[in-house]
Amino acid sequence: MKYLEEFQNPDLARRLLDEIHATVTRPWALMEVCGGQTHSIIRHGIDQLLPEQIELIHGPGCPVCVTPLDVIDKALEIASRPDVIFCSFGDMLRVPGTGRDLFQVRSEGGDVRVVYSPLDALRIAQQNPDKQVVFFGIGFETTAPPNAMTVHQARKLGIRNFSLLVSHVRVPPAIEAIMSSADCRVQAFLAAGHVCSVMGIEEYPELAERFRVPIVVTGFEPLDILEGVRRAVRQLERGEHTVDNAYERAVRPEGNLAAKAMLADLFEVTDRAWRGIGMIPHSGWRLAEKYREFDAEHRFQVGEIATQEPAACRAGEVLQGLIKPHECEAFGTACTPRTPLGATMVSSEGACAAYYLYRRLGGTPTRPEQNQQTLEGTSVG
Structure with missing residues (x-):
């Protein structure tokens, strides 16, 4: 299969569904780990087409959503400084910190810019030598290599007014934390294909054996998920x-060896807090000591910042798969994309955003026998 349409073929989807x-x-x-998979599942109604015996639990696979509140507040503090140009991908601008977001900082005069690559931020640093340029480096193993390469380039080119605010997280320790929880109901995982395309699958067999759970590396189109x-x-x-x-069309068992070598050079493993979940040992990366001069947290000495989540927000329970988004009392009322209480409502991969965009539920989702149109072209087609 070479073309995207082939991975959305309704006839092939029916065959897979019949076999399931x-x-x-x-x-x-089953838990899908990636927020992109969650959006595909909800958008195409895959969870409604599966047998009633199969429950899909939405995991903490949205990198924007799990970026810790204290890191968001550090970003707000740095972006507010008059000598700083703060660069970020667009989906971080509306993520709520304690009391405000990056959009508000920009409205108050902060120089906050949306970029499409960390290399864009590096070019801005070259063009503005009198300013400190900071790129907000968040995400799973997928986005870490380009961020690492940008720091490598900054040092190679002698660009000293560039730094990275790092909040990278790693998937395998999160799976371990989920399976170690007393509330865990997960019996199998759909692992994120893009993460494995970078890191390979070498860290997963030990987890599958220790917790006795199948782990299936999966893509993002309807047929990928059904398979x-x-x-x-x-x-x-x-x-x-x-x-x-x-x-297999994207993932080799060993992963991308060049990218992994870059990550090993630029980053070191650290404990990392996940928003709504808490501290997960060895689940993050930070810049290695020899690159510490490019660490924005170190450069700006933002240190410890007091944070407080809204009491009404249950995003942490959503991220842990304990509730579905529509089971939160604030969903669609006090919490909307325009007035979000948590990151899961504003991120392009957030579970709450997926439910709000594709399925504003007042109760139990319809089953496929009640809505055959789901498979006839409006969704899986």
Whole structure:
């Protein structure tokens, strides 16, 4: 399959669904780790097309959503300074900190700019030698290599007015934390294909064996997700727990060796707090000591910042898969994309945003027999 349309073929989707229905004999709970997968699931109604025995739990796979509140507040503090040009991807600008967001900082006179690559921020630094230019480097293993390369380039070119505010997180420790929780109901994982395209799958077999859960590396189109579910359910029904790569067109077992070498040079593993979840040991990256001069947190000495989440926001429970977004009392009322209480409502990969955009629920989702149109072109087509 070479073209995107082939991964949204309704006839192939029906075949996969028929096989899943024929395979499942008991209830199973599967977690998709990536927010992009969550949006695809909700947009195409995949969760409604699956057998009732299969529950898809939305995991903490939105990098914007899990960026800690204290890091957001540090970004706001740095962006407010008159000698700073603060650069970020657009989806971070409306993420609420304690009392305000980057849009508000910009409205108050802060020089906050949306860029499409960290290299854009580096060019801005070259063009503005009298300013400190900071790029907000957030995300999972997927976005870390270009951020690392930009710091490498800054040092190579001698651009000293550029720095990176780092909040990178790593997926395998998050899976370990989820499975170690007393409230965990997850019995299998759909692993994020883009993360594995960088890091490979070498960290997953030990997790699958220790927690006895299937881990299926999965893509993002409807057929990718259905194939991932099919393989996971087949393992569950057989009592197996192995790592299965269902995204071979993009993922090699060893990952991208050049990118991994760059990450090993630029970053070092650290404990990282995840917004709404808490501290997860060894789950983050920070710039290595030899690149510390490019660390914005170190350069601007923002230190410890007191933070406070809105009491009404249940985004942490959503991120842990404990509730669905529409089960939060503030969903769609006090919390909307224009008036968000948490990052899950404003991020392009947030579960709350997916439900708000594609399915504003007042109750239980309809099942496929009540809405056959889902498969006929409006969704999976």
